[in-house]
Amino acid sequence: MNVHYISALLAVVVLGFLAYLGTEVLGLQSLFGIFIPYLAVCVFIVGAIMKVMNWAKSPVPFRIPTTCGQGKSLDWIAQNKIDNPSSTVGVVVRMFFEVLLFRSLFRNTKAGIKEGKITYEWEIFLWVGALAFHYSFLTVLVRHMRFFLEPVPYCIKIVETLDGFFQVGLPGVLLSGVVLLAAVLFLLARRVVMPQISYISLMADYFPLFLIIGIAGTGLYMRYFARVDVVAIKELTMGLVTFKASVPAGVNSIVFVHLFFVSVLFAYFPFSKLMHAGGIFLSPTRNMASNNRMVRHVNPWNPELKFHTYAAYEDDFREKMIEAGLPVDKEA
């Protein structure tokens, strides 16, 4: 328990109450259902673009890939073309593994000291947790397209069918939502329980976790416990995406809490560590080919610098060089 943890939790609880009271008591349905979602999406798009363009504005002066395997060398030495790519194709494959499968995280080990020896164990749980979190979130997001598309495309229905493959409970349990909540709780538990991770964690690390717990929690609550009018909700969301927004009657306040959490997440995204989603694409240790000695990389600000030339060196040591029988350019 520390200040970062508490303040993040508090912030999310306050946000939840704001939306609940705002719609339940103050009747600000239009604010929470229309204005804020629009604003959040605009902030998200504009903010993310500005952040990426800001990164792009700075040049990449040097080609600094981290090489994680044998480089391109003599013909008979097998190159690791993915972890030490020398071609664009290799880089694309490397980035594919990095972005979609979290390749580097997969390498994770845990160091320990046992009986006076340092040991390393393969530590796969962070990778599993991260993968579970991101892919379940993606699935949930894709499933939610049923609220934003009319008619609902077949592919979205397929995703939902697969997601509900086990046909348990009523309404049928969709795996992604449950996995999402479990994964995010796992990621939170890591931060709280592991002393080192707890030590480095900031409010900015806890806040999105609590926010996503809020989103997943309200979502699961609506689906499995509260009975909400799905047709009315879709009327609201379809109004948003067709720019004919209005708030229909019969939309429960919990829906607005859910929607508000999502809006906050969208608006918060560009200004936070969540931009790692964009950052990975621009990471020069991953997105560059290790063809340094084959293709010259140009630094746009490469400075002209005066260095100690041979002539200056010879001037300094000419006599001694002649004495030692070393060739010189200018005789004394």
Next chain:
Amino acid sequence: MDIKPEEMINIDNKPPQKSWMDVRPDLSKGRYCYPSQPKALEYLGMPNPREWSPADDDWKLPPNWQEIIHEGFKERLGKYRSLKVFMDTCVRCGACADKCHFFIGTGDPKNMPVLRAELLRSVYRNDFTTAGKILGKLAGARKLTKDVIKEWFSYFYQCTECRRCSVFCPYGIDTAEITMMARELLHLLGISIHWIMDPVSNCTRTGNHLGIQPQNFKEIIEFFCEDIEEITGVAIEPSFNRKGAEILFITPSGDAFADPGTYSFMGYLMLFEAIGLDYTLSTYASEGGNFGLFTSSDMMKKLNAKMYHEARRLGVKFIIGGECGHMWRVLHQYMDTMNGPADFLEVPKSPITGTVFENAKSTKMIHIAEFTADLIKHNKLKLDPSRNDHLKVTFHDSCNPSRAMGLLDEPRYVLQNVCNYFYEMPPNTIRENTFCCGSGSGLNTEEIMELRLRGGLPRANAVKHVHEKYGVNMLACVCAIDRAVLPPLMDYWVPGVGVTGLHELVGNALILDGEGERTMNLRMEDLPGAEGDDDDE
């Protein structure tokens, strides 16, 4: 060392109760590198030369030091996308934490790469992000104070820029890059260490770290040749600063003046003699190492510029570089960009085998291990690996050739052809996962010996493993800093294991034309089994 190994390995890595922002750095004696001398900074034209000590309360910073850092930071954010992206994308997942040899060896949470970077990030947030300006500490931001500067000095000189963390980071955040930026910022205030700036200023003037003047450099090499003649009976006469040679050979000067690097130098000389290579050594470009890498990109460029400058002056076709770690980071990832294009050189082609080194077609500089591996592959060397039979060898991948180049299998191929007993250390400690010697990036200085031994613990521990399991008694490497710092590390953690350069082993196995029977190795130690000593092992 007062502390015994079995005590030192009892590492407490429980983080303190207080927030890391409130924990001040330990700058007691033995915990910091000596600061640079005013005369070195003056010679190099660097700011704020003065007498000071990190143990002092007052570091005699320039009056507008905060502004200098702020502007310096801003300038670097504008020049390096890496810095910007690495400041913004960390999610503090902690995957890097126990990948750092300094964290494993000290347990100090600020040696976790993530927290090391946060030392800089916290100031970045305060100065350059809206959230940091509004939320302050809650957003992980903090004001730049003199204590922060001291903390930077302490912890950015407890990072060897080995890039191991960047292998494991899901966003490829490279602490080496962050440390380089932080050190550049510190340089703006005149904060630097003697062990880096002295070599840099020496290197500028004389061409090498120790300030060996041309005539002495020549003498040293000639002395090696005398030894070689004594050992093999073959007289070698290398040339110096010779125009019209086909190849310029440059190796770290450590190979010229410090054992066991010297034996590798002898190995190079013997190799070139064996194949009749048309090459020359330069007294001007007599340093392959480049401590500019540990100073600033400008300094790196200035020191590196000498190589092409000399190659052009001598009119060689291409350059071969000796065994060195950080030297090869510079050569592989920076040289062509900084001082190229090398259009006055030719694409390296081995005059012996005809192999064209396509992988160096732009930079025109190849690694000696690539060159030798190619020679062996084409059966151009007469080798007697049994001369190394008293050695059970393991190989230490140096940080930079592994993680900034990918030179992994070439040295192994050479090793397996020059010695019969080769054993790998555990997979988590070799190749791209290799552990630093603990003293890279200019930290190979005596006054921080305990830190170095702690930083080198993961490497030593892996050696210990193969020492106990296979009886390994020789640690081979392709790095001059390794050759200088691994011997004390081995003596402390794994007594009984020696350190050798790759080409020392090559020199020992190599059969020169017209040589007599060898009774000694390059260290002038008697070879077991030689001179009627018949007890076969």
Next chain:
Amino acid sequence: MTNDKPKIIAGLVIFVILVTCPMWINMGKNKPAPKLEMAAEAQAKGYCVLPKADMKEKHMQILDGWRNSVVRSGQRVYVNDQGKRFDMSLSNTCLECHTNKAEFCDKCHVYASVNPYCWDCHVNPKEK
């Protein structure tokens, strides 16, 4: 330096297209929510198993309960709060009044992309 701005901008364009895809897929067309249409038979009857609001929210749970009761216990009679008795049968009780399955059931289910598997086994008597 290889200029990577075009690549970055292309990436951002893809990002914006993905984020805004619901807007341009719908092309701004107004697609109102379906209105529930009661069949004449239902209107004539004037009452259902439960009050309208409850039916709207809980019809799924009720049908699920009926199925379990019939299949597992063989109990086919449902008594509501008013003491009215109903045969627990989707085809015979529900669809007897709600003769317009397409209008009454399917419209909303399709709109909300809900796929009840009632019709995997049951048949609409009108479609026989």
